Amino acid sequence: MLSVDEALKIVLAHATPLPPVRVALGDALGCVLAEEVASDVDSPPHDKAMVDGYAVVAADLASGRATLRLLEVITAGEVPRLIVEPGTTTRIMTGAPIPAGADAVVMVERSSIAPDGRIALDEARTVAGQNIFRRGRSLVRGQVVLRPGARLRSIEVGALAEVGRGEVQVVRRPSVAVLATGNELVAPSAMPDPGQIRNSNGPMLVAAVREAGATPVDLGIARDDVDDLARLIEAGLAHDVLLLSGGVSAGVLDLVPAVLKSLAVDEVFHKVNLKPGKPLWFGHKVAGTLPTLVFGLPGNPVGSLVCFELFVRPVIAKLSGRCDIAALRVSATLTKPVAQRGDRPTYFPAAYCETNAYRRVEPLPWQGSADLATLVQANSLLVLPPGDKTYAEGEPVEVHLLGN
Amino acid sequence: MLSVDEALKIVLAHATPLPPVRVALGDALGCVLAEEVASDVDSPPHDKAMVDGYAVVAADLASGRATLRLLEVITAGEVPRLIVEPGTTTRIMTGAPIPAGADAVVMVERSSIAPDGRIALDEARTVAGQNIFRRGRSLVRGQVVLRPGARLRSIEVGALAEVGRGEVQVVRRPSVAVLATGNELVAPSAMPDPGQIRNSNGPMLVAAVREAGATPVDLGIARDDVDDLARLIEAGLAHDVLLLSGGVSAGVLDLVPAVLKSLAVDEVFHKVNLKPGKPLWFGHKVAGTLPTLVFGLPGNPVGSLVCFELFVRPVIAKLSGRCDIAALRVSATLTKPVAQRGDRPTYFPAAYCETNAYRRVEPLPWQGSADLATLVQANSLLVLPPGDKTYAEGEPVEVHLLGN
Known part of the structure; x- marks a missing residue:
């Protein structure tokens, strides 16, 4: 019988990242970028003010004070029209373009209106470049911002918006059909x-x-009926992955393997050496433009979840173009003894806890493979190798973190 | 000026978990449960077979072998009608109810058909209870499966389905309006x-x-125009949270605070001692059945993201009824020196890396608060306290992990 590692290797060998599609930026969150994205603008697009205040010729404030004639007031989205010459100033706000002639900005908090209506500034530290953020300092036109393979978080969505991508090329999100049978x-x-x-x-x-x-x-x-199964499985084969639950063990009405065969789904393997989850079935349909990967998951809930974690989640990650395909496994010490019996590696529902210095794991009281009531307390699976052995409190064991 | 901790405390004091709503189970993923859920059935609902095979009277196999008359074949969803008496057997599949009279199940792999058509079984280890999973062993009717406060993962969705919850009471998911201004x-x-x-x-x-x-x-x-702002802000006040971006610093057209006031939104605070993100504005509207929390986030992207992480994400968690409100902060050692200047605590984009034994953080080359191009490389924010100091490689610093 295949080991878990051998089975996973085979499953992943049948999966390749899906082709790129163009989606609206608003639909790209969580997807993997499928193109190189360079900036089409300088950022900022002009020398800009870092504070609200007055654009000045720095030399005017050599003494730390100056009273200047107001040329114009520039608000957001407006551009300065007049040149700031010695003795004059333009009121600008944060982010506004620096007017020609000006080489510094004095914060509005350092200003007052003089009796003659001019602007009195009092800022001893004014030097050329003060409070100015230079054009292209964040980003130069043509600079690569994101490369293929980047997973898009909210930050990347913001960066894509900044460089003009209202649409973006991403690896298509896998479509996964789920069909329970019985x-x-x-x-x-x-x-x-x-x-x-x-x-x-x-x-x-x-x-x-x-x-x-x-x-x-x-x-x-789907009912245990060839026509019903064939109709629904055929519908499932229109997707990238089809998950079947139940119908793949050796029961009298376990018709699924025969129906899959009749629909040109080739069996790749049946049964994996693990507990729970041994009856796992894996096959694929090659016909058509893109293959469909088909998993026959065990009918019992815990076996089904374990097989999803071990095989389906990594396949979804690979189809999605992600690089974090391997599950998160850590070593931890047992907080309670646990007995392993039999010749299959066993995945026990467990509660894993990480403090700043220690990684500990507690096996949960487990009533067998149908036991979702225990699984709701679990955040991990404790992995024990085959062979009869009672593991003592404090022994190091391997832990598979759920949902990573 | 308020410190980050003081501001967060104030913000959270204005947020309470949203009222419960009844949703379809398919829409509950990620929500927090708002009721106690007990099982309405025993699970399994009957003594059931743990393997495909033959239900027998264990005593018949005292010698390790028996040839038995087949009473009936039970398939999924069927119930046994006949009583298994010594010398007889019923074919059942995994999960099927154990017929009356039977007290063990012999795996189908241990069976063959005898020349006279009876069923020959060869299983030396047959004892009473063999391969039978007792009624109610996983779950007893009335047993509490999930308590209020549980965040619903796929496992909990499965458990809720098992105990008959096609609909479930959850804390309402917050609705958050986003309005950029300028x-x-x-x-x-x-x-x-x-x-x-x-x-x-x-x-x-x-x-x-x-x-x-x-x-x-x-x-x-929204444009810098009182009517446009008022119309869109009013639309935003129909939601649990309104996020405004820009329009809250001291620029000439920063009309937002006045418009908010005219719409009965009370200012709670304006400005927090941090960098970037100082101009943060926070207020709330109490009128109506439920309050709306209003954040005026800085217009620059990094300041906006920092304020989201520090204040908005925890508020969303609290409104959602979650218990993981505090952000994940860890201590790590610097991989490069970094200079802190000024009197505000600073949040530098950083790359945090955890190995089995070490937590390390690298400050990223940061061009200031508009710099999304650096932020795309960050998975964390390096937090430095106020005061001019150059931190050396190897020094311990505090790290705020993004998106946790």
């Missing part, structure tokens, strides 16, 4: 009859896809 | 004329609001 499933709002359970995997996986930065498409529940 | 501003897609600059703060703040988990409402650009 006659026993009912919607969360329904009360299950005997033999039925609620579809918790569907809503959980839709939310996990959104958390991972992809666009989820909820296909609902 | 005659000098043009849209990102336009080429600025002399004296004009592009509106980079608007798109940046809209994206930052979304990153912080609130719903942004982009009000575009």
Whole structure:
């Protein structure tokens, strides 16, 4: 049986970053840039005032004081028309272009209006260049601001706006369809009859896809019926990834593998050596312009979540063009003993805690692979290698942080 | 002038968690739960099979082998009708209810069909309870699964689905309006004329609001005109928070404070002792059912981002009912010397790096408060206290991590 590392390697080998698309800047947050972006302007575009005040010839204030004739008042968006010559000044505000002739700005707090209506300035520290921010000091026209591969945060959105990008080329956000399968499933709002359970995997996986930065498409529940499965799986194959929940173990009505085959989805592997999550199925459909990667996730909630974290989240990151594909794994010390039994590496729901000096992890009381009630207390999975062993309090163990 | 800590304390004192609303489970991701949620079912709802296989009377396999008559085949969603008595078996799949009479399940891999059509089982380890998961072991009806205050991740969405919550009561997601002000501003897609600059703060703040988990409402650009400002600010006051960018320093056309006053928005403070970001304005409108908090952010991009991080992000967290309101601050050692000048604490864009043992921070070459081109390389702000001092390589400094 494949190990987790071998299976992940195979899965990632089937995924390549999606082609670039042009999107409105407002839709680019969280996406990965797919073009080099250079500035089309100098920033600032002109020598500009760093304070509200009076543009002057610095030499006029050699004594620390001057009374000057007001030429004009420049407000935001206006440009100075008159040349500041010795004995004159122009009122400008923060960010305004420095008028020709001026070589310093005196803060408005240092000004008053003289009895004759002229402007009295009192600023001993006035030197040429004072309170002026030079054209192109932040950014020169043609300077590269962002390179392909940058993940766009709010800061990058601001920088793209500054250099004129109302639209931007990004790696397309993966579209991920989610389909729960099984006659026993009912919607969360329904009360299950005997033999039925609620579809918790569907809503959980839709939310996990959104958390991972992809666009989820909820296909609902497919019944254990070849026609229903084929219709919904075909709809799912229109997306970059199709997540199936349930229907891939060895039950009598586990029809999914046969239906996938009939729709030209090739099996790549079935079963991985881990607990929970062993029945994982992975395949792909190559036909059409872009392949669809298909995961058959275990029907039990914890196995489904573990497989999502270990295999689907990294695939979404790679398809999205991100460089942070590997999950965050750290070493921590156990705060409680934990017993490992059996020949499969085991992922226990755990509470990880980091202080300034220590990394500690507490295994949570876990009732098995259906136990979402324990998982709600977890922020991590404690990873124990195969082999019967009781790990003692204080032993170092590996921890997989959830949602990273 | 208020210190950053004093200002933050005042800002947070004006914010209380928003009232609860009922939302569809699919819209609850990232929200904070506003009710206690108990399970309305036992989970599992019946003793269930943990493997695909045959339900048996364990005593039949005392010798390790048995050949049994097949009673019926139970598929997903079906319930067993017949009682398993000694000498008989029922085929069930993973998750199916255990038929009455049976007390163990033998894996299908341990079965074959005997020449007479009966089912031959070969499993030496069969004991009562084998491969059976007891009713209510994960969750008992009435058991509390989630408490108010829980932030809903994909796992919690799955748990809510399991206990029947197609809708759930959550703290309302804050609605945050963003309005850039200034005659000098043009849209990102336009080429600025002399004296004009592009509106980079608007798109940046809209994206930052979304990153912080609130719903942004982009009000575009208001001109330095009382009527235009009043119309757009009034629209902004319909939301929980209004972010104004620009228009709060001492420029000739800085009309914003007067317009806010005319719309019954009370000033709480103006100016905070920090760099960049000193001109921050904060006020609130109490009239109506819910107050609106109003921030006048500096017009320069870095000052605007710093004020968002220090004051707006915590307010959004508090309004959202979250408990992680405080920003993540760590101590790190400088990788390069950095000079601090002046009487204001300074927030330098910086690159923070954490290895298993060390926390290091590199100050980035920073051209002043308009410099988004440097900020795109930053993941943190290096915080230096007031006072002229050159900090040496290796000195410990405080670091504010961005986006936490």
